Amino acid sequence: MSTRTRTGNEGLLGSDDLVAVLVEAVLWTAWAVLRTVVSMLCAMVRHPLLTILGVTLAACWLLVGWRGGALCIAAVAVGLGTWRLLHPPSYRAHVHVAVLTLVRSAYYRTRWRHIAESVDLVVYDRDGSRHHRSTTRGSSNRSVQLVKVRATSHGTDRLLLRLPTGLVPADVATRCEAIAHATGCLSAAVRPDRPGRCWLELKRRDDLVRTVSPVPASETVELHAVPIGRREDGGPWLLKVAGTHLLVAGATGAGKSSVLWSLLQGVSRGLSSGVVQVWAVDPKGGMELRPGRALFTRYEDASPEDMCRLLEDLVDVKDIRSRQLADAGARVHQPTPESPHVIAVLDELATLTAFADRAVTRRIDTALGMLLTQGRACGITVVAAVQDPGKDIVGWRDLFPTRVAMRLDNPLQVSMVLGESARDDGARADEISELTPGVAYVRIDGTREIVRARAAYLDDRDVAHLVDDVSARRVDQTAGDDSARPVLTTADLPATMRATREGDQS
Numbered sequence: 001m002s003t004r005t006r007t008g009n010e011g012l013l014g015s016d017d018l019v020a021v022l023v024e025a026v027l028w029t030a031w032a033v034l035r036t037v038v039s040m041l042c043a044m045v046r047h048p049l050l051t052i053l054g055v056t057l058a059a060c061w062l063l064v065g066w067r068g069g070a071l072c073i074a075a076v077a078v079g080l081g082t083w084r085l086l087h088p089p090s091y092r093a094h095v096h097v098a099v100l101t102l103v104r105s106a107y108y109r110t111r112w113r114h115i116a117e118s119v120d121l122v123v124y125d126r127d128g129s130r131h132h133r134s135t136t137r138g139s140s141n142r143s144v145q146l147v148k149v150r151a152t153s154h155g156t157d158r159l160l161l162r163l164p165t166g167l168v169p170a171d172v173a174t175r176c177e178a179i180a181h182a183t184g185c186l187s188a189a190v191r192p193d194r195p196g197r198c199w200l201e202l203k204r205r206d207d208l209v210r211t212v213s214p215v216p217a218s219e220t221v222e223l224h225a226v227p228i229g230r231r232e233d234g235g236p237w238l239l240k241v242a243g244t245h246l247l248v249a250g251a252t253g254a255g256k257s258s259v260l261w262s263l264l265q266g267v268s269r270g271l272s273s274g275v276v277q278v279w280a281v282d283p284k285g286g287m288e289l290r291p292g293r294a295l296f297t298r299y300e301d302a303s304p305e306d307m308c309r310l311l312e313d314l315v316d317v318k319d320i321r322s323r324q325l326a327d328a329g330a331r332v333h334q335p336t337p338e339s340p341h342v343i344a345v346l347d348e349l350a351t352l353t354a355f356a357d358r359a360v361t362r363r364i365d366t367a368l369g370m371l372l373t374q375g376r377a378c379g380i381t382v383v384a385a386v387q388d389p390g391k392d393i394v395g396w397r398d399l400f401p402t403r404v405a406m407r408l409d410n411p412l413q414v415s416m417v418l419g420e421s422a423r424d425d426g427a428r429a430d431e432i433s434e435l436t437p438g439v440a441y442v443r444i445d446g447t448r449e450i451v452r453a454r455a456a457y458l459d460d461r462d463v464a465h466l467v468d469d470v471s472a473r474r475v476d477q478t479a480g481d482d483s484a485r486p487v488l489t490t491a492d493l494p495a496t497m498r499a500t501r502e503g504d505q506s
């Protein structure tokens with residue numbers, strides 16, 4: 001008679017019945033073989049290139065012997081070397097990443113279970129004991145499991161994790177720092193996937209430590225996606241300009257001006273054709289924007305009164321446009337040289353009202369409020385830089401749909417700029433190094449996803465070149481085509497309106 005009793009979790013292997021033990025052993029072996037075959041087939045489908053290479057090599061070896069194999073290896077090496085020389089991007093995307101994925105996959109798969117347990121990504125029993133594969137086979141789904149590993153060419157490994165009941169992506173996010181240390185990575189962040197799963201992104205290398213060169217101006221200006229730098233994932237940082245207002249927040253020296261100059265570079269063809277105009281205000285006395293004065297249709301950096309007038313003139317443009325849109329039954333402004341898209345650049349928003357007297361401050365508040373609440377549909381975008389996103393601009397902050405968080409002083413400021421959960425979603429703008437000006441966190445348009453990016457840097461020579469280029473193209477175009485000249489200039493339209501407004505006020 002058996003001296004042992006079986007529990008539900010022990011399975012047949014815990015039994016004293018020899019036949020049952022043998023049956024279960026055979027079943028488990030068959031199951032393991034099946035799983036191995038299926039995962040090999042999946043790997044072959046996922047990496048067709050490596051599969052073809054492997055099969056060709058094996059065939060040569062079998063058919064021609066070791067000389068055939070060696071010849072095949074040499075041919076493959078020469079082929080890959082040539083590919084790498086002739087077209088590095090496609091080589092990186094198809095070969096380098098595939099090999100990296102295989103290597104990293106093996107590394108993470110052997111270490112993941114230990115890491116998950118060490119950083120406590122485990123669901124506990126009510127009595128406090130852990131559930132995971134090593135305690136009982138029946139509860140194997142209670143620790144966070146590694147589903148898939150993807151290496152990338154930009155130094156980030158992506159791990160798809162399956163969460164056991166009781167854990168949510170936020171739990172993994174709280175362990176990110178520990179996971180980064182355990183895997184020897186610079187940092188880790190969690191990205192959403194479908195319910196029950198999440199992506200863990202482990203950064204092994206930071207491509208944004210190097211300064212990003214100015215993005216060459218493209219012939220057509222796409223105001224919904226102006227390239228201004230490079231994203232951490234290697235893609236271009238595209239900024240939406242039409243139909244939004246942009247707030248760029250960053251401590252002094254964070255590189256806010258590189259976002260502004262890169263934006264100007266990105267719309268430069270629009271500036272020369274007259275489809276885009278920039279009205280600029282530099283409350284810091286012209287220190288930042290004056291070198292680009294020739295780019296701007298309107299520019300003020302002297303007195304608060306002048307800057308206020310510029311904003312009020314823009315409100316007048318808005319009023320005219322909204323009447324025109326209403327008459328035409330249209331809801332959104334379409335930029336043309338006759339009615340260009342206007343970008344109002346305000347460097348250091350808080351300083352704008354800091355030195356103005358009460359009456360002017362009130363007028364600035366009113367004008368800015370009108371532009372921010374009604375300007376978007378009329379083809380007006382306000383782009384404002386600010387050092388402190390705190391109380392000085394609290395009334396305006398929420399009126400900027402697009403916000404960029406550069407290096408900030410504390411986590412509270414990160415929440416002020418990108419929203420409550422932004423820091424948990426990976427926006428660690430308060431941890432950006434002073435050695436990497438231009439680095440920023442920004443939300444991907446229309447999603448909750450946050451990306452890290454670096455604005456391109458235009459030095460004084462680049463700025464001078466930009467100004468010369470736009471001026472030269474403007475001259476060429478106005479010489480050849482009168483309709484290309486911007487119609488909405490300082491000289492005519494706003495002056496008459498100012499007179500009307502002053503009459504109204506008196």
Ligand SMILES: Nc1ncnc2c1ncn2[C@@H]1O[C@H](COP(=O)(O)OP(=O)(O)OP(=O)(O)O)[C@@H](O)[C@H]1O
Nearest residue numbers: 211251252253254255256257258437438455456457
């Ligand atoms: N994108 C960038 N890449 C590399 N270096 C940059 C970048 N942006 C700025 N820098 C460097 O950092 C310095 C400070 O940048 P910048 O003047 O743009 O900061 P800021 O945020 O505008 O500061 P402030 O609010 O004090 O004007 C620049 O002089 C430049 O040398």
